[in-house]
Amino acid sequence: MEEKYTQILERIYSEISPLITRGKVADYIPELGKVDPNQFGMSVCTNSGHEYIIGNSQKSFSIQSISKVFTLVLAYSKLDRKLWERVGREPSGTRFDSLVLLENEEGIPRNPFINAGAIVVVDILLDLYEDPINEVLKFVRELSGNEDIFINEKVRDSELECANRNYALTYFMKSFGNIRNDVSTVIEAYTSICSIEMSCVDLARSFRLFSSNGENPWNGKRILTKSQNKRMNAIMMTCGLYNSVGDFAYRVGIPAKSGVGGGIVGVIPNEMSISTWSPCLDKTGNSLAGIKALELFTTYSEQSIY
Ligand code: DON
Missing domain, CATH: 3.40.710.10 (DD-peptidase/beta-lactamase superfamily)
Incomplete structure (x- = not known):
């Protein structure tokens, strides 16, 4: 073998x-x-x-975006089916950063792996954990057995400088009440976790x-x-x-x-x-x-x- x-x-x-x-x-x-x-x-x-x-x-x-799996596990393991009140679970058939389906579906993203869905999941984690970024880091270190896993701050800052589309998605979802925290706080946490x-x-x-x-x-x-x-x-x-x-x-x-x-x-x-x-x-x-x-x-x- x-x-x-x-x-x-x-x-x-x-x-x-x-x-x-x-x-x-x-x-x-x-x-x-x-x-x-x-x-x-x-x-x-x-x-x-x-x-x-x-x-x-x-x-x-x-x-x-592989980080979206880890954030989903942290939210889903706590909320179970209640999670699906805030995010769908159907394939989108669209680009990962697409806005197009959000209006029809009243701010509920199609699934937790497109950017909009992962951003809602991070918004949920901000309510569930005091320090969700650290929680994700702890989680991946435990799963991989590697304590040497960190965020690349250069990548995070670079993405934050051009995150207009993610900001737009998040403000749009907030207009429907599906984002509970401050938009910049959510985007900063989401982008930090993506930069692991x-x-x-x-x-x-x-x-x-x-x-x-x-x-x-x-x-x-x-x-x-x-x-x-x-x-x-x-x-x-x-x-x-x-x-x-x-x-x-x-x-x-x-x-x-x-x-x-x-x-x-x-x-x-x-x-x-x-x-x-x-x-x-x-x-x-x-x-x-x-x-x-x-x-x-x-x-x-x-x-x-x-
Ligand atoms: O939000 C973004 O655009 C990136 N932080 C993640 C996108 C991503 O990895 C899509 N994957 N294929």
Whole structure:
């Protein structure tokens, strides 16, 4: 088994190498535009406790929208179904920063993974926790077993300087009463959490939560009920890659979440978690080489949820 995954990762690395610099690094956040595009990492963490890595898998990068999974777990584990009074759970079919559906739906975002939905989740966390930013940091450190996880303040400040669209979304939702805190406080907390840096290894270890039925496999602590965990995986499956979610289900076939820093983390329930990182993005804001690597992984390992 050990050999099988090592060989699969080596084969994937050599096949995706020509794709690594295709696409474009996210530069709408100026600081992210400075990242060296020529990087690729991948990590696989099995439920039997084995770990397989290749490339720049230990290098930290901006997790951006992958953080929306962690904030959702913190809110959902406390509020359970009451959470769905403030945010929907349907795929949006739109860009991650889209405003278009908000008016029809009276300020209730389509799902917790588009920016509007994640911003509502952070607004909820501001009411649930005294220091939600620190709570998320504590949570990812515990899940990954790495105390060395921090916010990149340069990235946060760079995004805050050009966060007009996120401000617009948040003011718009506030006009419907779906944002309870001060708009700047919400945007600052949301942007700080998006600017957390983690490596592929950290992310794959953290997502073992979702392949382990909602229990932190490293210390046995239950974080989500089995049913909540099933639902987290369902939301990743249907909303995790924005307007590419159908194509991703077709090509890869696992629940996953992407971020504009170039990371993607996926889950095969009861089996393993898998992360990839490569900074160049396709037109929908997802890592081009990362998606291909995951497609090859589920093909060569013959493992997916379908
Ligand atoms: O709010 C933003 O635009 C970023 N902080 C996060 C966007 C993101 O990662 C979308 N993912 N593919």
